[in-house]
Amino acid sequence: MQSTLLSRRDIEFMLYEWLDAEALNRRPRFQDHNRETFDAAIDTAEQIATDLFAPHNKKSDQQEPHAVPDGNCLRVQIVPEVKTALDAFCAAGLMAAGQDFERDGMQLPTVVEKVLSAYFTSANVSTAAYIFLTVSSANTLLKCGTPEQVRRFVEPMFAGKFFGTMCLSEPQAGSSLSDISTRAEPDPAAGVDGERQYRLRGNKMWISAGEHELAGNIVHLVLAKIPGPDGKPIAGVKGISLFLVPKFLVNADGSLGERNDVVLAGLNHKMGNRGTSNCLLNFGEGKFQPEGKGGAIGYLVGTAHQGLANMFHMMNEARIAVGLGAAVLGYTGYLHALDYARNRPQGRHPAQKDPAQPQLPIIEHTDVRRMLLAQKAYVEGGLGLVLYSARLVDEQRSAETPEAREHAGRLLDFLTPITKSWPSQWCVEANSLAIQVHGGYGYTREYNVEQFYRDNRLNAIHEGTHGIHGLDLLGRKVSMQDGALFKAFAGELRKTVRKVRGSVGVPAHAGAGLPAELAAELASELLAHAAALESSWQRVEQVTLALYAAGDMNKTLANASAYLEAVGHVVVAWIWLQQALLAASQLPEAKAADTDFYRGKLQACRFFFRWELPKVEQQLALLESIDTTTLDMQNAWF
């Protein structure tokens, strides 16, 4: 049976045929790599994901982590398969997949690292979350921490001995980080890095992986406020600093020291993602008194009062990771639905009136094919967007020239809110369609797809809600650097349009294996898609100008979510056109199985351009009219 995690053929298409990951091997950082080393890493990931992550996905959903009393505090119990899987992951050295060789890492490009993540997340998003949080917080510390912090904390994290968290939200401050009230006061006692030692007091909310016994220690990255000279907290984001707060203190020789005063106050019980412990944590409430004084011991990371900036260093990558999670949950749901549709007999064609004829596999029903094709268009479009963004991270870090690195950075900044949000919206829709293909079975927990639907619904909420990313795109990214990000993307989109116009119809398209009629049909179709894409983008440009001409930021931003959705659809149409152009160019020389694969790409692209892209005109027209329906609505009228 084919894998129901991801299509390896599609991964190869995206990584090697489209995004040319092998080109990275010409750069110094990746010169020891080649397609074989990439594939070996992917093989390992696929194997561990299949053998150890996927099998307990349902079990850890049904037997979620629970808190039990433990002395004067609470500990969290988790089904043992989670630790077994994570141990195997760490033993394979995968926590350091993207790190330097000299840190015992694999020094893989980000785009390959994301493919590895894709396997673990599609197999078991809850278990994979422990990895993602560790890598993200370790990368932040690597960027902003002192050498001593790196030595004592980050190295054990990449070795899989310590796990990490990000502690941002508080009960009274969810999306509004400026309103956090956790305080950090300088501790005159010497600690790691002397004057960097602080004492923290406060409560944090929604802390994924905040408490567990899966690793020897937990390294919390905590946002807190240092009081100003008058002893009062500084209001707003300026007051926020970043701290490293370990569950256990770490001695200079790396051995674990005293228990720090970070304790579990309770667990949240979520609709999905149930296998990841999601915690309320109390800092410095006095359950423990490390080194004899009240407050949890924390070490300042980076410059004081630059906490948000330090935390946001890793935000692009964290947001790509959320988009990736959404895309691959959609992807595995699609493969499950496809497998079901090929094997479930039910009903007959409308024209077949003879009930004595055997029933057909439901994939033969056009509406089931519609639901499968929509899923394919959403999940391969979404995964394509995510891997394209990951590839930009590699460009930003390793491209030959400063100009190329800057260009990649602009594209990445522009695309990030979309890369995070588009899969979080449309790949949940794919999961809903996967349920629908299964009929009543899909609605039961005896099958897998309902869990994907529940798991995936988180992605439009965490790492910035949909609404927040709408504001980020329209209110910041579009106008940043005098529109340089926006223009950088526009240039790429038009480059693709020109590429289509320059390449279709040339003789290569009617190669030995492709009948002239089909070649002509595909060429005219690609040209039509290119025209549609160009025209949609022109509309985006017009509408963006109209929004900024509104003269009132409340009006400009009122419908930012619709803007995010419309631009998202245009971006994914562009991703599809790139994939389709490539598929068309490969088709003439393709072998039989590949022919089917490329035809599928072309048909999914056609679906996207026929069924999806036209949706944006209604949103763009609404935006262009500076519609104030929601702005004018009054609280009392509800």
Added chain:
Amino acid sequence: MQSTLLSRRDIEFMLYEWLDAEALNRRPRFQDHNRETFDAAIDTAEQIATDLFAPHNKKSDQQEPHAVPDGNCLRVQIVPEVKTALDAFCAAGLMAAGQDFERDGMQLPTVVEKVLSAYFTSANVSTAAYIFLTVSSANTLLKCGTPEQVRRFVEPMFAGKFFGTMCLSEPQAGSSLSDISTRAEPDPAAGVDGERQYRLRGNKMWISAGEHELAGNIVHLVLAKIPGPDGKPIAGVKGISLFLVPKFLVNADGSLGERNDVVLAGLNHKMGNRGTSNCLLNFGEGKFQPEGKGGAIGYLVGTAHQGLANMFHMMNEARIAVGLGAAVLGYTGYLHALDYARNRPQGRHPAQKDPAQPQLPIIEHTDVRRMLLAQKAYVEGGLGLVLYSARLVDEQRSAETPEAREHAGRLLDFLTPITKSWPSQWCVEANSLAIQVHGGYGYTREYNVEQFYRDNRLNAIHEGTHGIHGLDLLGRKVSMQDGALFKAFAGELRKTVRKVRGSVGVPAHAGAGLPAELAAELASELLAHAAALESSWQRVEQVTLALYAAGDMNKTLANASAYLEAVGHVVVAWIWLQQALLAASQLPEAKAADTDFYRGKLQACRFFFRWELPKVEQQLALLESIDTTTLDMQNAWF
């Protein structure tokens, strides 16, 4: 605090101001009723729903029914609050709310009965399902059963002593009922109604309320095939007959007799609707031997081989009930989100840069208002559609002339697939937005909205999937009776358009309480909506003709789901325009609180016409082009 089940003000608006339920009191069947008796029934329903149904909604989700061994079979344990709630419901006589006075019923119109259901279902869809199934199956038996069947089985059902089920699906035959294989053979022994006694053998799947101990007996309505003269089952739907199969036989004096051979084989575990036992049932496997011979005893209902037709007598009503469930789950989610948004402080306006200022309730954020307004537009539009359809049931049964009854029947038949499907799609979307308004809290089971989202997802699957209703609408209803149903609806829609044109701008609209400027603005807005609705409907007509001109039913029906969705949006726009016209006409004389209410209706209508109705053009254009993207997709290309 306001009820979070439904808005009573809105119910009154729909029932009395819009649908004129009081007009029914002029008809003989309802002449003993008046607004006071309707309100008293609604008061009772709201009270019992609030006090006894809502409080255990979460508990029966978390502690779902489970099967325990009981002698040679299984019994189902259910949290005791379910029986307490249902007992109170039955004691209030509500199972017979729509039945004749002479059957100890309340003889209420269907539209009022649906309002009562709305309260129970919004409070607890799982517990309410036991009611809905009993009423539906009892109504079917009342229509098709013999007097003796009615006396022994139906009367105890309406008295709340027996509950009912509908047993259609089988493991190998979900939507494809012609493929069921349960067999019924005539039983020479005398039983209830002598020659009507049969012996049944087979397995049924997805039987909601199929086993429990909430009532003294369970009356199963079962589709099964009687062998033809050659002893073989007759293939296809022709072979299907309808049987009444009780869990316990019933003696002539009404006392319970032997246990019948219907046993629980297992329970399904669903994503939502967990409080309703959902069963695999085995008929005649030999666990019991009632009256000494193998097979479960069943009594033929109505004419042999007319099983589907008999079952479908009640299908319109069952489908309205599904639409109602979807709408009110959306509705209660909306009210929960509204309450949360008014009370949760978070963040500040974009222009407010001072972090020392207090945080605002999130309802002040435009994007939150968008999400609330969208929910309002979906759930009040959806509930309006459902109650309009229920009002048609009353017209069909009690209108003065045969022409009026026939007209109502045509409208009802046309609207039924939409009334079932539109809320099942858009009110799940409302539930998703209710989660989003709650942010991370909404994703936890500590809050209520995630359960509504899970519960509501069933509605696009049962009582005919979305795809099935697309085929029903485009393949049957549109062309039925030479298009008479379609034309009947078109006439009603145009009547509303004319009504808008005839009434806005007349002096009443600028009454004492309404400034002339606002009156003029509302008038021009309503005229614009009327024009948009008329033009959308013209497009539906053009596209329908184009689809039927395709000359190949496979092409005509390929995109039937898109047709269902597009026509659904036009229909709901029409529902909204009716509500808005009424609100505008009431506004001049309205008291203060009512002014807010009517302004809310007008703004939600505006939202629907600005944000939603324009979506259909893309679908209609696709349909008109006879798009074959899904039809052309090949199995091997996936």
